[in-house]
Amino acid sequence: MLRKSFQKQYFLVDGENKLPQRKKPEEIPDCCVLCTRCKETILEEELRKDWMVCKKCGQHMRLTSEDRLALIFDEGSYERHFEDIKTLNPLDFPGYAEKIAEYQQKSDLTEAVVIATGQCLGMDLVVGVMDSRFMMGSMGSVVGEKITRAVELAIKRHHPLVVFTASGGARMQEGIVSLMQMAKTSASLAKLDDAGLPYIVVLTDPTTGGVTASFAMLGDIILAEPGALIGFAGPRVIEQTIRQKLPEGFQSAEFLMEKGFVDAIVDRRHLKETLGVLLRLHGGEKHE
Numbered sequence: 001m002l003r004k005s006f007q008k009q010y011f012l013v014d015g016e017n018k019l020p021q022r023k024k025p026e027e028i029p030d031c032c033v034l035c036t037r038c039k040e041t042i043l044e045e046e047l048r049k050d051w052m053v054c055k056k057c058g059q060h061m062r063l064t065s066e067d068r069l070a071l072i073f074d075e076g077s078y079e080r081h082f083e084d085i086k087t088l089n090p091l092d093f094p095g096y097a098e099k100i101a102e103y104q105q106k107s108d109l110t111e112a113v114v115i116a117t118g119q120c121l122g123m124d125l126v127v128g129v130m131d132s133r134f135m136m137g138s139m140g141s142v143v144g145e146k147i148t149r150a151v152e153l154a155i156k157r158h159h160p161l162v163v164f165t166a167s168g169g170a171r172m173q174e175g176i177v178s179l180m181q182m183a184k185t186s187a188s189l190a191k192l193d194d195a196g197l198p199y200i201v202v203l204t205d206p207t208t209g210g211v212t213a214s215f216a217m218l219g220d221i222i223l224a225e226p227g228a229l230i231g232f233a234g235p236r237v238i239e240q241t242i243r244q245k246l247p248e249g250f251q252s253a254e255f256l257m258e259k260g261f262v263d264a265i266v267d268r269r270h271l272k273e274t275l276g277v278l279l280r281l282h283g284g285e286k287h288e
Contacts, residue, residue, distance in 0.1 A: 035059055037227075051268050060225045060268055062205060065114040065131035068164055072127060072272055078118025082149050083110055087142045093173040099135070107133040111142045112167070115150045117159070121276035126154040128163040130204075130211070136168035139211050143171075144181025147215055151188040160198045160279055165216040169209015182214035189218050198282040200275065203230050203253065203262065217261070221278060223271075224253035224262045 028034055032041045037059035047054070051071055052061040063071070069078055087110075089096045104110060112134040116127050128150045130137045147163070154161040170178040192199055201219030206229040213232055224230065231251035239246055249255045256262045266274045 036061055053268055058226060058267075060205065060227060062132055062166070063268075064133060065109065065129040068129045069114070069116055069118075069127070071268070072120055072162070072275065073116070073118040074120065074122065078116045078127075081115045081117065081153065082146050085111070085142050085145060087111060087140060089173075090141065090177050091173070091175050093175075096173040099173075103134050107131065109134050111146065112137045112139070113143045113146050115146050115153070117153065117157070120162075120272060120279065123160075123276065123279045124157070125160045125162055125279065126150050126157070128161070130164060130166040132166045132168075132206070135171065137166045137211070138168050138171040138178075139181050139209075140171035140174045140178045141181065144178075144184050147181075147185045148188040151185075151192050154197055155192060155195045158195075158197065160200065160282065161192060162200045162202065162275065163215065163219075164202045164204055165207040165211055166204045167207055167209060167211035167216075169211065179210060182210050185215040186218060189215060193220075198278075200278060202266075202271070203228055205229050208232065208234070220282075222261070222263050223266050223274070224257065224264075225268055225271075226253060226265055228253040230256050230262075 028041060031044055033044050033047050034041055035054040035057060038054060038057040040054060040056045042054060042056075047061075051067070052063055053059070054061070087100050109131055112130055112132075114129045114131065116129070117124070118127070119125070128147055130143075150163070151161060153159075170181070172178070189199060198221070199219050200221045200223065201216055203216060203222065203224040205225065205227065207216050208229065208231055212230065216230075229251055230253055233241075235246055235250055247255070253262060253265050257265055264274075
């Protein structure tokens with residue numbers, strides 16, 4: 001079951017000017033959640049049973065890292081790693097240490113990515129899950145270090161690696177140190193490839209910036225959730241730069257699959273079974 005750790009979102013769209021307007025929480029019963037796309041009011045209990053997927057429009061609302069681990073791993077089979085790695089303030093950026101402490105308290109996470117090992121349908125694997133609740137999943141030195149250690153752990157145990165991406169990009173408070181994580185994670189994944197181990201990426205909403213420009217697009221197999229925003233710079237920035245109107249649905253998972261950047265779009269409710277098939281096809285060993 002899903003944990004009650006996601007944030008409800010209350011939005012309506014004004015039909016005249018198309019600007020998002022906040023819907024008063026008192027207009028929605030406590031037992032319900034408003035779909036972020038079609039604005040359907042859904043019973044929270046029913047939404048949880050469907051892993052935060054709207055039955056009416058298929059919108060895949062954001063999951064926490066805890067929920068993703070529960071979705072992928074067999075019940076009670078996983079263990080977290082590298083939770084003791086701490087974020088420092090290499091550039092003495094004003095207020096950065098306080099901001100990190102604030103996000104740690106609010107999200108109950110130490111950083112924007114969680115690394116775990118366990119079994120998916122009886123097969124061993126290493127999993128990395130980015131969590132947008134922690135500074136919008138931005139990549140700093142600790143995120144890069146934990147992804148690198150996940151790769152090293154996969155090589156040591158000879159297990160496949162699966163990474164779920166959700167990020168706003170590199171973390172500006174760490175400057176060049178955060179940008180260096182692009183090369184660091186890419187170099188480590190080359191070692192995973194040399195070891196002949198599969199690397200599967202699941203792109204979730206949103207996956208942007210330096211994460212897209214590094215480990216998010218280096219998977220042997222790249223999956224995506226329906227409707228996920230995937231890209232480097234934002235659409236408005238690109239339009240202002242090239243002075244052209246972008247195609248409809250630009251940077252959506254569906255658009256990227258059409259252009260060959262994504263191998264398959266998988267409904268979250270079928271993701272565990274899909275991963276199970278891929279793991280078996282690539283040498284995963286099932287433990288009875």
